[in-house]
Amino acid sequence: MKRGRKIVALAHCILNSNAKVAGIAQTPGAIPVIVEGLLRDGVGIVQLPCPEQTYGGCRRWGMTREQYDVPNYRKHCRTLLEDVVDQMEDYLRNDYEVLGIVGVDGSPSCGVDRTCVGYPGGEIASMQLLPECSIVEGRGVFLECLMSMLHDRGVSIPAVGIDEALQEALSWDELLKKLCRCGEGVGTP
Incomplete structure (x- = not known):
């Protein structure tokens, strides 16, 4: 068999920018340099579901971490991630190398090191079209849920x-x- 036995999990919009809030996509489809490198190196791709698109649909507006950091959205994220976590655990138990998870910094959901904050609440009609927001250190809600679920199973990616x-x-x-720098000493217990 020609399996490379190497896997990476990508935030949905890295492979499909059409899932992004209208007007903020940086590419018409996938991010070419990432996909080309994965194909060149024979690394398998697990595309994470887009929690924002599955929660709010294609006509949603941009939101901040505070708006997504509510019990119902976290429940939605955990539901979407249950099969992904099962899959990651199965790969690791069967001697595949899960190289890591690639998120999108600045995202209120998929940020790894930085996320978007700043929603003060209130009537949308009284706010500017694009409310002031900031990019701060911290994880997005979806990535936070994913890392927590992996941790609960003793899986480190x-x-x-x-x-x-x-x-x-x-x-x-x-x-x-x-x-590779982040992943030294990771895997199943």
Whole structure:
């Protein structure tokens, strides 16, 4: 068999920017440099579901971490992630190398190191079209749920975030180096 036995889990919008809130996609489809590197290196891809699209649909507006950090959205995330966590655990138990999870920094859901905050609440009609928000250190709600669910099962997989706004600086090789640095000593117990 020609299986490479290496896997990476990608935030949904890395492979499908059509799931993003209208107007914020940085590419028409997938992020080419990431996909090309994965194909070149023979790394299998697990596409994480997009919790925002499955929760709010294609016509949703942009929201911040505070708006998503509610019990019902966390329940939605855990429901979406149950099969993903099963899959990751199964790969590891069967001697596959799960290189890591790649999120999108700045996302209120899929941020790894940075997330979007700043929603003050109130009547939407009284707010500016795009309320002021900030990018701060911290995880997005979906990634937080994923890492917690993996931890609860004794599974450790590294996670790194990409900055989509810096498309020219993105490199699969650099991303792989980050995953390897983060992933020393990870796997099943």
